[in-house]
Amino acid sequence: MKFKYLASLLFCVLITVSCSHPTPKPYGYFRIALPANDYRVFDKNYPYSFDISTFAVDSAVKHEQGEYWLNIEYPALKGCIYCSYMPVRNNFRTIAEDCRKFVYKHTVKAEAITEQPYENPDRKVYGILYEIKGDAASPIQFMLTDSTHHVLRGALYFDAVPNKDSIAPVLNYVRKDIIRLIETTRWK
Numbered sequence: 001m002k003f004k005y006l007a008s009l010l011f012c013v014l015i016t017v018s019c020s021h022p023t024p025k026p027y028g029y030f031r032i033a034l035p036a037n038d039y040r041v042f043d044k045n046y047p048y049s050f051d052i053s054t055f056a057v058d059s060a061v062k063h064e065q066g067e068y069w070l071n072i073e074y075p076a077l078k079g080c081i082y083c084s085y086m087p088v089r090n091n092f093r094t095i096a097e098d099c100r101k102f103v104y105k106h107t108v109k110a111e112a113i114t115e116q117p118y119e120n121p122d123r124k125v126y127g128i129l130y131e132i133k134g135d136a137a138s139p140i141q142f143m144l145t146d147s148t149h150h151v152l153r154g155a156l157y158f159d160a161v162p163n164k165d166s167i168a169p170v171l172n173y174v175r176k177d178i179i180r181l182i183e184t185t186r187w188k
Contacts, residue, residue, distance in 0.1 A: 032077075034173045039180055046070070047085065048152055051184040053177045056081075072181075077170050078159040081178065086151045095151050099143040102155070106136040109162070118144070118182055125185050129178070135162040139171055140178055150187050154178070 035055055042058055043049040046068045052058060055076070061069040068085040086095050103113065111134035118127045127144035140156040156174060158167055 032169050034169065037173070037176050037180070039177075039184075041184075042070075047087075047150060047188050049184075049186050049188065050181045052181060056177070074174065077174070079156060079170065079174055080159075081154050081156050081174070081181075083152060083154045086153070088145070088147070088149050088151060092145070092147055092151070096143065096145070099141075099151070099153050102153070103130045103132070103141050106132045106138060109136045110134045120183070120185075123186055125182075125187070127182060129182060131175075133164070135164055137162055139164075139167070140175060142178060142182060144182060144185055146187055152185065154181070 038054045039051040040054050041049060042052045044060075048068075052072055053074075055074065057073045057075060059071050059073065061071055061082075063069045063084070066084065066086055070083040070085075072081040072083065074080065088095065107113065110132045113133070114131045116129040116131070118125070118129060120126070124146040125144055126147060127142055130141045130143075132139050132141070138155045138157050139162075142154045144150075144152045144154075156171075156178065158170070160167065164171075
């Protein structure tokens with residue numbers, strides 16, 4: 001009798017436990033080993049110079065809208081900072097507004113867009129760093145100028161589906177490089 005009672009109790013417990021809903025496994029992301037931030041000077045025959053990561057590869061870009069365009073690629077991170085240079089010829093407001101429009105095209109996917117102004121009067125470098133929060137295609141963009149002769153615009157893109165959680169470590173790494181680029185920019 002005791003055996004039938006225990007068997008019945010065990011059967012009821014198994015039925016109760018087996019009826020629970022399955023719990024999905026949480027998403028996991030690969031651990032990305034990032035090297036220490038180390039820099040070298042980019043100083044070629046361009047109207048500007050700055051520091052870029054030794055982890056990055058720079059390559060000149062031929063473009064019909066202007067020369068001195070540059071790609072700063074991070075092959076291991078599948079990311080690239082696309083830099084475009086425009087000389088100012090009494091059209092600074094138009095260029096600045098175009099840069100702003102490029103940033104705000106990402107409002108569809110952006111949760112927020114923050115603007116961080118930058119000034120270095122000694123080097124005559126002024127600009128804005130845009131951080132686009134959320135699953136936008138370009139999480140960081142910037143514009144640098146002296147407002148009379150030069151404008152340098154940059155946009156970071158990753159060759160991956162935008163997912164703020166999965167690219168966060170890489171984005172933080174490249175963000176430091178972009179800030180260093182901005183802080184060390186010099187006009188020639």
